Amino acid sequence: MTEWSGLLPALAFVLTVGVSVPVALTAHRSHRSGARPFARALWVAALQTTLLYLLGVFVLWSVGAGVSRTVTLLVVGALSGLLLAALPLLVGRWLLRRAGGLDSETALRYATYGWPVAMLAVFGLFVAPGGVGRVAFFHLGGAEACILGFCGISVLTAGAVLLQAVVALVGPGILGGGWYRLLDGSGDRLREFALAVSDGRRWGCPSPIPSKCGTLPLSPAVSAT
DSSP, X not given: OGGGTTTHHHHXXXXXXXXXXXXXXXXXXXXXXXXXXXXXXXXXXHHHHHXXXXXHHHHHHHTTOOHHHHHHHHHHXXXXXXXXXXXXXXXXXXXXXXXXXXOHHHHHHHHHHHHHHHHHHHHHXXXXXXXXXXXXXXXXXXXXXXXXXXXXXXXXXXHHHHHHHHHHHHHXXXXXXXXXXXXXXXXXXXXXXXXXXXXXXXXXXXXXXXXXXXXXXXXXXXXXX
16 A cells, blocks of 8 residues: 555546546537437447556556556456446436436436536545545544454544445436536526517517516407407
8 A cells, every 4th residue: 555655646536537527528529419329428438538547557567567556557447437437327327317207318418417526526535634645544543443354444434435435326416416407497597588588579678577667568469369
């Protein structure tokens, strides 16, 4: 752990924010361009990011990182892809489908939109105890306990890991639901506002607020009835 202590903040940033942000942005841009469905766009973006990560590991190995460090990076990358990417997006899609009533494609899209923010929170929890320059996450002190056969584990560290796991798993779904309400609701309000402005100008009223223009006249069809 000592030989990795200086690299842990950078590695944590890469595996959280450094992966989620480009994957989400690339998938969003590809989907908006109409090139492919969002699920397919997300898969392609994740594959591209994985290849880039493997290229970085290869570069480190070629400059003398050693076999043990290279294998460690590969194992950590695989576990992070499962625990910080695949599972959060699957759980987020499930939450949005069950709680929000969204279809699978829309639920996955908004879970992906909430994913980078959740990963930023996970990274923040990791570096918060000691800052970016000093990793104190694994040395929080306090009482110790035996967890799953491993003794001497700080209770505070175990609680921090549990909090990170909760944020990583349910964060994309909760934040994605917020994005959906914000973006979808804003679109509805803008359409209603534009319709109100159009109706007001049609009858010579410069404001979409009826109270500022009095009662708008009925249309000829309604007046005739």
